[in-house]
Amino acid sequence: MKLSSTVAALAAVFAIGVAAPAWSQTKTIYIGMNGGPMEKAYTSQVLPDFEKANNVKVVVVPGxxxxVLAKLLANRNSPQIHVAFLDDGVMARAVNMGVCQKLDDSPVLKELYPFARMKDDIGAGVQLGMTGIGYNTKLFAEKGWAPPTSWMDFANPKYKGKVVFQSASSSTFGLHGFLAINRQLGGSDQNVEPGFSKWSSTVGPNVVEYIPNSAKLSEMVQTGEAGLFPLTPTAVGDLQDKGIPVAYANPKEGAVLLLVDLCVVKNNTDPQLAQKLAQFLLSAPAQSKAAAAGKQIPTNEHATMPPAMQKSLGNLNDLVKKVTVVDWDSINAHRAQWDQRWNQQIEQ
Known part of the structure; x- marks a missing residue:
């Protein structure tokens, strides 16, 4: 009995010794991205394919x-994040601050919509968004209102007290809405004077509340306070999934392009694997799964979307032809001044 016990013990030790090298080959890399629906879509349906194919664990750092940019800057010499998802305005700042490295040349880059490829391929759009008009379908039906069609509907007196606007100083949706309306009033990304000077006589009287982000919208729609607000198709879809009576309308003047970009983080501990992950996330199969799992609109022209999502959006190729691309370099150069003016003049 003693001999058999000894043999069994030795066999167990041997088994552990054999298993250890195989286990140690499993690497872990980290990706920074928004939490919530995006994180859920990627962790449940997209990242497992990459993990299985490459014997690697991909851990999401949500935020x-x-x-995410703050984490990259705090650890820029020894970053813990390998690949980062950032909204395009924040990505422009990240690139200027030198925390991203150029993407490796890859056939997948040629499959992206041209506007999704950043200058010098320092990064690329992984999810396409469009800030357009979200509206309360229940309220519109009760009032007998036709769906909105124009950015200038925000200034239509019939919506007085039913417009909710995200703060342009804290929300990309709010900033996009302001810039789009500023453009209709004769301004540009370099000249926001028309938007600021005419706001009080156009959109301002209709606004019931300025909110710092979109978190409060679901509640305000259900209470009937919110009738019209800047929003993306993906965000509208998330609200619809919760049973909130909302719909998305594409403005006739064109929606404002909102990309979620990815970049490989400079000085990361495994640049080769990070580049491989970036190429995978930009591929048609990965983006098709992201669309099915979380209504993430693809930037890869060969990716597919579920029928319901396709029906809701319409022809994506037609939509992107009319989309307005903002000048983030100009915006970021003056953002602090605009934010201060917005807070003091618009939301006073």
């Missing part, structure tokens, strides 16, 4: 784009 807003600003949170």
């Amino acid at each position: 807003t784009s600003s949170d």
Whole structure:
């Protein structure tokens, strides 16, 4: 009995010794991205394919784009994040601050919509968004209102007290809405004077509340306070999944392009694997799964979307032809001044 016990013990030790090298080959890399629906879609349906194919564990570091950028800057010499998802405005800042490295040349880059490829391929759009008009379908039906069609509907007196606007100083949706309306009033990304000077006589009287982000919208729609607000198709879809009576309308003047970009983080511990992950996330199969799992609109022209999503959006190729691309370099250069003016003049 003693001999058999000894043999069994030795066999167990041997088994552990054999298993250890195989286990140690499993690497872990980290990706920074928004939490919530995006994280859930990627962790449940997209990242497992990459993990299985490459014997690697991909761990999501959740946070807003600003949170992720702050982590990158705090650890820029020895970053813990290998690949970062950032909203395009924040990505422009990240690139200027030198925390991203150029993407390896790859056939997948040629499959992206042209506007999704950043200058010098320092990064690329992984999810396409469009800030357009979200509206309360229940309220519109009760009032007998036709769906909105124009950015200038925000200034239509019939919506007085039913417009909710995200703060342009803290929300990309709010900033996009302001810039789109500013453009209709004769301004540009370099000249926001028309938007600021005419706001009080156009959109301002209709606004019931300025909110710092979109978190409060679901509640305000259900209470009937919110009738019209800037929002993306993906965000509208998330609200619809919760049973909130909302719909998305594409403005006739064109929606404002909102990309979620990815970049490989400079000085990361495994640049080769990070580049491989970036190429995978930009591929048609990965983006098709992201669309099916979380209504993530693809930037890869060969990716597919579920029929319901396709029906809701319409022809994506037609939509992107009319989309307005903002000048983030100009915006970021003056953002602090605009934020201060917005807070003091618009939300006073």
